[in-house]
Amino acid sequence: MSTGLITELNKLNSLERVAKELHTKVQYSTRKELSPYVEGDDTVVKLLNENAKLKHRLAIINQAIADEKKNMSPETDSDNTLLIMDHLEKIFSAAIAEAYPLYSKTPVIIAAVNNVSAKFGDYQCNNAMGLAKKMKEAGISISPRDIATEIKRCCPASPLIDKIEVAGAGFVNVFLSKQHAVSALTTMLRDGISPPNVPKKRILVDFSSPNIAKQMHVGHLRSTIIGESICRLLEFLQHDVLRINHLGDWGTQFGMLIAHLEDRFPNFINESPPIGDLQAFYKESKKRFDDDEHFKKRAYQHVVTLQAGDPKSIKAWQLICDVSRQEFQKIYNRLDVTIEERGESFYQSRMLSVVEFLRSKNLLEHDDGREIMWPNVNKTGIPLTIVKSDGGFTYDTSDMAAIRHRIEEECVNWIIYVVDSGQSTHFNSIFEAAQRCGIANPNEHRIDHVQFGVVLGEDGKKFKTRSGDTVKLSDLLDEGMKCSLKQLQDRGRDQILTPQELSDAQESVAYGCIKYADLCHNRISDYVFSFEKMLDDRGNTAVYLLYTYSRICSIARSSGEDFSNPAKILDAFNIVLDHEKEWKLAKTLLKFFDIIIKCSSGLYLHFLCEFCYEVCTAFTEFYDSCYCIEKDKTGKIVKVNHSRILLCEATAAVLRQCFKILGLKPVAKI
Numbered sequence: 327m328s329t330g331l332i333t334e335l336n337k338l339n340s341l342e343r344v345a346k347e348l349h350t351k352v353q354y355s356t357r358k359e360l361s362p363y364v365e366g367d368d369t370v371v372k373l374l375n376e377n378a379k380l381k382h383r384l385a386i387i388n389q390a391i392a393d394e395k396k397n398m399s400p401e402t403d404s405d406n407t408l409l410i411m412d413h414l415e416k417i418f419s420a421a422i423a424e425a426y427p428l429y430s431k432t433p434v435i436i437a438a439v440n441n442v443s444a445k446f447g448d449y450q451c452n453n454a455m456g457l458a459k460k461m462k463e464a465g466i467s468i469s470p471r472d473i474a475t476e477i478k479r480c481c482p483a484s485p486l487i488d489k490i491e492v493a494g495a496g497f498v499n500v501f502l503s504k505q506h507a508v509s510a511l512t513t514m515l516r517d518g519i520s521p522p523n524v525p526k527k528r529i530l531v532d533f534s535s536p537n538i539a540k541q542m543h544v545g546h547l548r549s550t551i552i553g554e555s556i557c558r559l560l561e562f563l564q565h566d567v568l569r570i571n572h573l574g575d576w577g578t579q580f581g582m583l584i585a586h587l588e589d590r591f592p593n594f595i596n597e598s599p600p601i602g603d604l605q606a607f608y609k610e611s612k613k614r615f616d617d618d619e620h621f622k623k624r625a626y627q628h629v630v631t632l633q634a635g636d637p638k639s640i641k642a643w644q645l646i647c648d649v650s651r652q653e654f655q656k657i658y659n660r661l662d663v664t665i666e667e668r669g670e671s672f673y674q675s676r677m678l679s680v681v682e683f684l685r686s687k688n689l690l691e692h693d694d695g696r697e698i699m700w701p702n703v704n705k706t707g708i709p710l711t712i713v714k715s716d717g718g719f720t721y722d723t724s725d726m727a728a729i730r731h732r733i734e735e736e737c738v739n740w741i742i743y744v745v746d747s748g749q750s751t752h753f754n755s756i757f758e759a760a761q762r763c764g765i766a767n768p769n770e771h772r773i774d775h776v777q778f779g780v781v782l783g784e785d786g787k788k789f790k791t792r793s794g795d796t797v798k799l800s801d802l803l804d805e806g807m808k809c810s811l812k813q814l815q816d817r818g819r820d821q822i823l824t825p826q827e828l829s830d831a832q833e834s835v836a837y838g839c840i841k842y843a844d845l846c847h848n849r850i851s852d853y854v855f856s857f858e859k860m861l862d863d864r865g866n867t868a869v870y871l872l873y874t875y876s877r878i879c880s881i882a883r884s885s886g887e888d889f890s891n892p893a894k895i896l897d898a899f900n901i902v903l904d905h906e907k908e909w910k911l912a913k914t915l916l917k918f919f920d921i922i923i924k925c926s927s928g929l930y931l932h933f934l935c936e937f938c939y940e941v942c943t944a945f946t947e948f949y950d951s952c953y954c955i956e957k958d959k960t961g962k963i964v965k966v967n968h969s970r971i972l973l974c975e976a977t978a979a980v981l982r983q984c985f986k987i988l989g990l991k992p993v994a995k996i
């Protein structure tokens with residue numbers, strides 16, 4: 327990297343720090359005074375603009391650095407040998423280009439061989455058949471087998487590959503090199519598990535996002551669990567991730583809540599009102615709103631006073647928000663979720679300006695008193711309602727303001743919305759509209775709606791309590807804690823573990839199984855919520871994984887030697903992969919890096935869950951047939967197989983990294 331660029335980067339980094347401080351100050355002051363009313367405050371607006379400019383410059387420099395780095399490191403960047411799939415794709419792409427230059431653009435097809443028999447190798451390139459067909463169409467007749475042989479001949483040498491063989495009708499089978507696997511595992515044990523190298527992005531993940539004064543329901547739970555894991559995955563890949571809670575804290579429902587608060591607790595300004603049960607409070611005010619015309623009128627007036635920044639209404643609004651906020655935070659603490667609140671209210675001033683922006687571009691049309699915007703020129707789909715007939719804004723308006731803020735002020739190049747599939751029409755329209763008006767550019771910004779299906783009860787119907795109410799999340803988590811304790815007691819663990827160990831295990835199992843049950847299915851499908859299934863210790867469940875993990879930990883512990891620093895052991899012993907099951911476990915572990923890339927490209931976490939299960943199964947097979955510690959009849963240790971225990975430690979390290987991403991807290995004793 328040129329020194330000029332580095333100096334520039336340092337300068338920008340310090341500017342970025344100043345910008346951040348200013349930004350925090352701005353946020354703090356706007357939160358205190360409330361964002362809608364900073365419009366007239368020149369200093370704040372200036373700071374905001376200055377901040378946006380700095381960030382924009384920083385983003386450009388970062389991109390330049392990333393480009394330069396890419397140019398400096400050759401394709402065979404040593405880090406990239408961690409990505410077996412990627413590496414093989416490059417090898418075969420080069421081979422096809424050399425063997426058949428006319429077909430050099432053919433997409434390479436590589437498949438991992440799923441261990442039916444070792445004789446088919448570990449990976450397979452399946453391009454020969456397709457190429458033969460294409461050539462035949464062009465009048466050239468070569469058999470797929472001959473093509474496969476030619477591809478094999480042209481494969482550049484690689485440290486990852488032991489041998490390549492042509493088999494059957496024209497498959498090219500790749501056998502991985504043991505020597506390479508040993509060195510990759512050794513590095514993992516010595517230096518820890520480092521992430522595969524990918525171009526870094528600034529990413530905003532919009533997740534959880536419950537609504538004030540309403541129950542946070544299982545849909546929000548899914549968004550919270552999936553969103554948190556996506557953040558963890560992207561942070562592991564060293565992206566710059568903003569975790570945002572797009573709280574529903576603004577809108578007409580506040581009118582009736584404030585009017586009701588005023589009636590029930592006239593002294594709320596001086597004396598904190600006892601509205602701990604916001605649900606009941608919400609229901610009461612809704613009933614009055616529906617039954618009493620006079621009350622309804624007052625509620626509407628309060629929407630206006632709130633949006634105009636009347637201090638008393640703001641105070642009431644804040645009191646109500648605080649009650650919900652505390653409830654949400656309790657759930658986040660229990661589930662170990664980190665998220666920054668930036669609710670719809672944050673965008674009030676930006677809604678005003680996005681409306682102006684769209685108007686100035688002539689993109690708003692009058693329709694029955696409303697102002698609407700078609701997401702595309704052909705006017706297909708459903709138009710967005712940008713301004714209601716009473717002049718108010720909608721969910722569409724706040725999302726247009728939010729996407730603009732994210733791209734233009736936060737300078738992100740990837741936005742991820744973790745919201746249920748039911749909102750896909752809304753998001754498609756927002757994404758299209760953002761492109762149409764020039765906010766988003768598909769070449770620069772990646773925008774994903776990470777959708778997910780609904781949670782079903784064991785009866786296959788929408789998840790509800792017996793009485794048909796929405797399930798309270800805190801009750802659900804309590805129930806999980808109860809079930810997991812019962813399971814541990816049934817196994818007699820309460821007799822063996824210390825009270826602290828038991829309570830750690832209880833929490834690990836309870837929250838782990840709830841998260842894992844959600845993450846281990848393809849998120850698009852609906853899933854059935856069942857504690858019984860989640861707590862099953864056979865099959866692909868958190869319980870099975872956690873038990874296997876603790877079994878792995880116990881091996882080193884019972885060897886009587888200290889394996890806490892594997893690097894030290896590696897100075898004296900090598901990893902050996904002679905036994906078929908040792909080799910299989912090693913190859914499974916090395917798939918980790920490819921899996922991480924696969925998960926992050928489509929934002930699917932079930933691949934990582936399936937991988938954990940595959941690791942645990944491969945481990946169990948290995949452990950069933952390979953002694954790690956040999957004892958004599960009296961139980962005295964006669965031999966410790968250091969290589970195998972190192973393999974156990976590598977397995978534990980890989981699982982730990984996966985668990986971290988999936989939000990499971992492993993315990994050494996369970």
Ligand SMILES: NC(=[NH2+])NCCC[C@H](N)C(=O)O
Pocket residue numbers: 532535536537572573574725728743745
């Ligand atoms: N930018 C967004 N619209 N994020 C999702 C918000 C979800 C919304 N509060 C709901 O509960 O349905």
